[in-house]
Amino acid sequence: GNSVTQMEGPVTLSEEAFLTINCTYTATGYPSLFWYVQYPGEGLQLLLKATKADDKGSNKGFEATYRKETTSFHLEKGSVQVSDSAVYFCALRGRDDYKLSFGAGTTVTVRA
Amino acid sequence: GAGVSQSPRYKVAKRGQDVALRCDPISGHVSLFWYQQALGQGPEFLTYFQNEAQLDKSGLPSDRFFAERPEGSVSTLKIQRTQQEDSAVYLCASSLGLAGNEQFFGPGTRLTVL
Numbered sequence: 001g002n003s004v005t006q007m008e009g010p011v012t013l014s015e016e017a018f019l020t021i022n023c024t025y026t027a028t029g030y031p032s033l034f035w036y037v038q039y040p041g042e043g044l045q046l047l048l049k050a051t052k053a054d055d056k057g058s059n060k061g062f063e064a065t066y067r068k069e070t071t072s073f074h075l076e077k078g079s080v081q082v083s084d085s086a087v088y089f090c091a092l093r094g095r096d097d098y099k100l101s102f103g104a105g106t107t108v109t110v111r112a
Numbered sequence: 113g114a115g116v117s118q119s120p121r122y123k124v125a126k127r128g129q130d131v132a133l134r135c136d137p138i139s140g141h142v143s144l145f146w147y148q149q150a151l152g153q154g155p156e157f158l159t160y161f162q163n164e165a166q167l168d169k170s171g172l173p174s175d176r177f178f179a180e181r182p183e184g185s186v187s188t189l190k191i192q193r194t195q196q197e198d199s200a201v202y203l204c205a206s207s208l209g210l211a212g213n214e215q216f217f218g219p220g221t222r223l224t225v226l
Contacts, residue, residue, distance in 0.1 A: 004154070032212075036217075041219075042219065043115070043116070043203070043217040043218050043219040043220060044155070044203065044205075044217035045217070046214055046215075049214075089154050089155075091154070093212075098143065098145075098160055098168075098210075098212070099145070099157040099160065099168070099171075100145075100147075100155070100157065100215065101157070102154030102155050102156070103154050104152065104153050104154050105152075105153070105154050
């Protein structure tokens with residue numbers, strides 16, 4: 001079945017630091033890949049997505065590239081802000097499927 | 113318009129009680145999903161509706177869990193004879209069209225079973 005493994009947290013960074021959260025997946029075929037973010041007290045929000053190999057998703061300064069050869073979709077941001085403090089979830093949806101499969105989440109705290 | 117809303121936001125139940133959790137999807141959204149998120153884990157799929165039809169309930173953990181969406185809009189997730197292992201955040205999501213569209217999530221209902 002489909003599964004997602006992401007870097008365990010928590011991760012604590014200083015403002016303007018570089019952030020990477022590793023995500024690898026197991027799936028048959030060509031899934032779509034997602035990063036969701038959950039800010040304190042809020043629901044899950046889609047941060048970015050990629051639907052085929054070598055696609056790069058980007059939003060709010062975050063980027064992730066769909067790497068089929070390494071089955072990875074690592075999230076990066078070059079300069080984090082305090083407002084980026086949140087829980088980040090990597091997820092996939094199988095081709096022709098509807099359900100999302102999530103990683104366990106990574107808590108990121110950015111200090112001023 | 114408004115996003116997905118869920119009620120109650122918090123529910124405390126004694127073991128053995130029945131609970132009902134409500135989800136109001138975004139108006140006009142055809143697809144509706146329920147997920148269960150245990151503490152420190154990612155959400156796990158429970159069930160999927162397309163309009164009023166429950167097309168997939170493969171993720172429901174036991175026959176104590178029941179979901180309905182009788183008019184193709186509001187959905188209710190019911191848990192009978194709650195157990196401590198049912199303690200989790202229950203997330204509802206909706207999407208505009210059929211399977212492949214973006215899912216918009218509600219804030220969740222945190223259920224604590226004592």
